Amino acid sequence: MSRVISALVCGLIFGAGLLISGMTETQKVQGFLDITGAWDPSLAVVMAAALAVTFLGFVLARRQAAPVFVARALWPNRHDIDAPLVAGAAMFGIGWGLIGFCPGPAIADLSTGAPAVILFVVAMAVGMAGNNLMRRRNTPPVGKEPVLEASCG
């Protein structure tokens, strides 16, 4: 139960960060991506601040004997740069540029109840499920460990 509550609190903090930073606004994200137009560097500041705090947090996390609410931390363990990484990142970039949504802000913006946002999130979930299926077909499941995604999350 404490794991669920701590995850809820983390989700709330993450969502607050997205809203306060302005990353819930597709037009602001696209303003960052529009380097030849009226460039808005805000997203670079968001990433720099997030990276600084995350780096410190990860240093502390690695010093813990174990996380507070689970027996063992799961750190991503892959280091290879393979074709799915490159192709997937390029696909993601096309969709991100087209709409101005990456997964976090799209989900946070469900709070608007706007049909266009709901449509985007449903399409995104279908895309994820499609890739889940494709990879399950290609690689048989190994053991009982929760499957950790390649680099993160």
Added chain:
Amino acid sequence: MASFTPISAAIGGALIGLSVALLMMLNGRQAGISGILGNFMVFQRGEWRWEIAFLVGLVGAPLLLHLAGFGLPHPVMPASWGAIIIGGLLVGFGTRWSGGCTSGHGVCGIARFSARSIAATAIFMVTAMIVVYLVRHVWGGAL
């Protein structure tokens, strides 16, 4: 430099970092949003409950802040539903295939100096910049 907002960007970014750091220190998990949603959809025992709780928090945060006087998000979406569907499919499929998104690769991964994440972030940033350039400055406008 139309609407550079460095202070709110720094505060918001620090909160995102705090969330990522806390999820690792408390629950031992990486706060990559595409990973959380994508893994939630396969209902792994012992995992899906915290995953849905995190996602509920993500949606709930703007609503709670709205009660405290903040404006709700007001994303500008393309008029074309076809474009929205294609964009959503690309973001969903692509982030799962590459194993992370802006949070998973861009924040968690780069903070660990992961070569995979640095490569992925460079690729999706440059690709997105090219797409925005084409849409705004070559095709001249909104979708």
